[in-house]
Amino acid sequence: MKVAVVGGGPAGCVAAYTLRKLGHEPVLFETQDHVGGRTSQVQREGFNLGSGALFLMGGIYPHTNELLAELGRTGELVPWDADTQVLDDDGQRYRAKFDQVVSFLGMPVLSWRDKLRITAGVAKTFLSRGPRSCFDGAELAKWDTGDLDTWSRRVLGDRGTRYITEPYMGFLYAVPMSWLSPALFHAVLKQFHKLSLSVPKEGIGQISQWIVDATPHLELHLSTGAEKVAARPEGGYTLKAGGVSHEVDAIVMAPEPGVAADLLEGVAPDHSVRTLRECPYSDYAHVQVGYKTNPWPRFKASVALPASTPRAWGACVLQSHRHPSSVPPGGEGVGVYFYTPPLADMTDDEIVAAALDAITEVYGPAPHPDVVELFHYPRGLSIATPGHYARMDALHAQMPAGIHLAGDYFAHAGVEAAILSGERAARNAVAAAAGGGEG
Numbered sequence: 001m002k003v004a005v006v007g008g009g010p011a012g013c014v015a016a017y018t019l020r021k022l023g024h025e026p027v028l029f030e031t032q033d034h035v036g037g038r039t040s041q042v043q044r045e046g047f048n049l050g051s052g053a054l055f056l057m058g059g060i061y062p063h064t065n066e067l068l069a070e071l072g073r074t075g076e077l078v079p080w081d082a083d084t085q086v087l088d089d090d091g092q093r094y095r096a097k098f099d100q101v102v103s104f105l106g107m108p109v110l111s112w113r114d115k116l117r118i119t120a121g122v123a124k125t126f127l128s129r130g131p132r133s134c135f136d137g138a139e140l141a142k143w144d145t146g147d148l149d150t151w152s153r154r155v156l157g158d159r160g161t162r163y164i165t166e167p168y169m170g171f172l173y174a175v176p177m178s179w180l181s182p183a184l185f186h187a188v189l190k191q192f193h194k195l196s197l198s199v200p201k202e203g204i205g206q207i208s209q210w211i212v213d214a215t216p217h218l219e220l221h222l223s224t225g226a227e228k229v230a231a232r233p234e235g236g237y238t239l240k241a242g243g244v245s246h247e248v249d250a251i252v253m254a255p256e257p258g259v260a261a262d263l264l265e266g267v268a269p270d271h272s273v274r275t276l277r278e279c280p281y282s283d284y285a286h287v288q289v290g291y292k293t294n295p296w297p298r299f300k301a302s303v304a305l306p307a308s309t310p311r312a313w314g315a316c317v318l319q320s321h322r323h324p325s326s327v328p329p330g331g332e333g334v335g336v337y338f339y340t341p342p343l344a345d346m347t348d349d350e351i352v353a354a355a356l357d358a359i360t361e362v363y364g365p366a367p368h369p370d371v372v373e374l375f376h377y378p379r380g381l382s383i384a385t386p387g388h389y390a391r392m393d394a395l396h397a398q399m400p401a402g403i404h405l406a407g408d409y410f411a412h413a414g415v416e417a418a419i420l421s422g423e424r425a426a427r428n429a430v431a432a433a434a435g436g437g438e439g
């Protein structure tokens with residue numbers, strides 16, 4: 001079976017890899033001149049900048065781990081000891097470790113009463129039933145009731161919410177908690193003991209390249225965006241990409257959902273196209289700032305997170321701590337990741353100026369940087385608003401025969417969600433062709 005795969009982010013690359021593994025013929029189309037999508041690396045004057053994704057999250061990324069083991073790449077992950085400072089509104093700083101939720105209990109700003117309340121909430125969440133996976137939309141849909149702000153205040157109390165949930169989820173999704181479903185944080189608390197952070201030695205962008213390298217005889221069309229899809233009367237589809245028509249038996253559609261909606265107009269039901277188009281995304285910006293000589297060689301913490309959100313930024317990350325090869329020897333890089341709501345009122349120049357101010361606030365004075373790169377996406381991160389998972393999961397059954405959707409948006413942003421969705425789409429394509437329907 002010949003299957004077109006649209007989109008060379010982790011979801012599309014894994015779909016192509018899985019199709020080949022199952023004995024089929026994938027043809028991968030990617031608009032850009034490289035694979036990786038929002039995990040891609042960008043090289044600037046000796047700095048290896050992440051255009052998007054920063055880290056993998058250990059045991060809560062089981063599909064990613066299995067895949068990397070299968071590719072023989074597990075040994076190429078560099079652990080990241082994410083020493084964290086939580087910054088209070090009054091400038092006080094508290095130490096924690098991002099991958100050890102329990103360490104947040106050590107913050108002196110929390111009273112014994114707060115700590116008891118939080119411990120009881122975490123213990124109850126851990127011991128009672130709840131989502132087993134952090135990135136499987138179908139599973140998360142079962143636990144998607146209300147919004148995260150309300151859920152967290154009920155489970156961890158107001159101060160647990162302010163000093164744990166807000167900095168934590170602010171770093172991951174950079175939107176107000178009332179916008180989000182509680183299911184992901186619920187799942188994280190249930191698996192807090194499995195959390196650990198790591199980064200491939202040349203950055204997250206390496207993962208898609210590793211997958212493509214491990215897919216023998218892959219027909220890969222880079223710099224070739226899919227433009228149009230039409231059903232053929234005799235079955236299968238014609239996919240036009242880069243001005244050329246390709247006849248295929250099935251399609252795995254793995255670009256962001258707005259692009260999938262455009263391509264599926266007139267092919268999939270109107271209401272499904274509308275659901276894809278309305279899939280919620282956050283406006284997202286981060287600024288990568290590079291110094292060829294490290295201005296703060298003795299600064300200990302890797303990550304600074306505001307306790308609540310009076311600041312425009314949601315996280316500052318020292319890149320040499322995250323993965324040493326991201327900066328030239330003796331240099332340092334800082335990623336300043338912005339909180340979504342203020343971005344709507346900021347120009348790109350204001351975002352860069354706010355990033356430089358944030359760096360001075362967190363780390364102290366620095367000379368003029370050698371590299372300043374702004375990454376600003378009007379649709380940066382797929383976010384799971386209440387009801388999101390079930391809405392997205394229902395799309396699979398609404399697709400016409402031979403069209404299979406993949407992408408992180410079936411859960412929420414995250415490499416694990418993308419990899420899981422790509423594997424599933426490929427397996428479903430094969431099962432459907434064999435007469436087994438959706439698997």
Ligand SMILES: Cc1cc2nc3c(=O)[nH]c(=O)nc-3n(C[C@H](O)[C@H](O)[C@H](O)COP(=O)(O)OP(=O)(O)OC[C@H]3O[C@@H](n4cnc5c(N)ncnc54)[C@H](O)[C@@H]3O)c2cc1C
Binds near residue numbers: 010011032226255377
């Ligand atoms: C700032 C930021 C930080 C992040 N941090 C993390 C993190 O630390 N850990 C983590 O796990 N995740 C993180 N993520 C999320 C992670 O990057 C995504 O979950 C992942 O990239 C999603 O993969 P995907 O394949 O679904 O989509 P994408 O990576 O968006 O890939 C889609 C691909 O489709 C291509 N495409 C679009 N239109 C067409 C077309 N017409 N024809 C052909 N190709 C097309 C695009 O060029 C792109 O390459 C972050 C994302 C951002 C933006």
